[in-house]
Amino acid sequence: MEDDGRITARDAETEVASYGESKAEALRMLAEALELYEGGGEPVSADDLREFGLEPDEEEGRELPDFMQ
Numbered sequence: 001m002e003d004d005g006r007i008t009a010r011d012a013e014t015e016v017a018s019y020g021e022s023k024a025e026a027l028r029m030l031a032e033a034l035e036l037y038e039g040g041g042e043p044v045s046a047d048d049l050r051e052f053g054l055e056p057d058e059e060e061g062r063e064l065p066d067f068m069q
Helices: 023-037 046-051
Strands: 007-010 017-020
Touching: 007 023, 017 023
Parallel strands: none
Antiparallel strands: 007 017
8 A cells, every 4th residue: 555545556477557546446457557568558649648738749759658659
């Protein structure tokens, strides 16, 4: 359990981790993170970048952080 009360779940094999307000939520979030780690999900779009507060034109040519690739 973290200082703020959240519970962290971590996969020992991949070192992928996530958290939640309960053990069940932390495990659900970890399952989602592992799916994305394994190649699930969809590519990040220009609209996604705007949602994160980034302007796609300003970010062009810059490498995206790992979590956004």
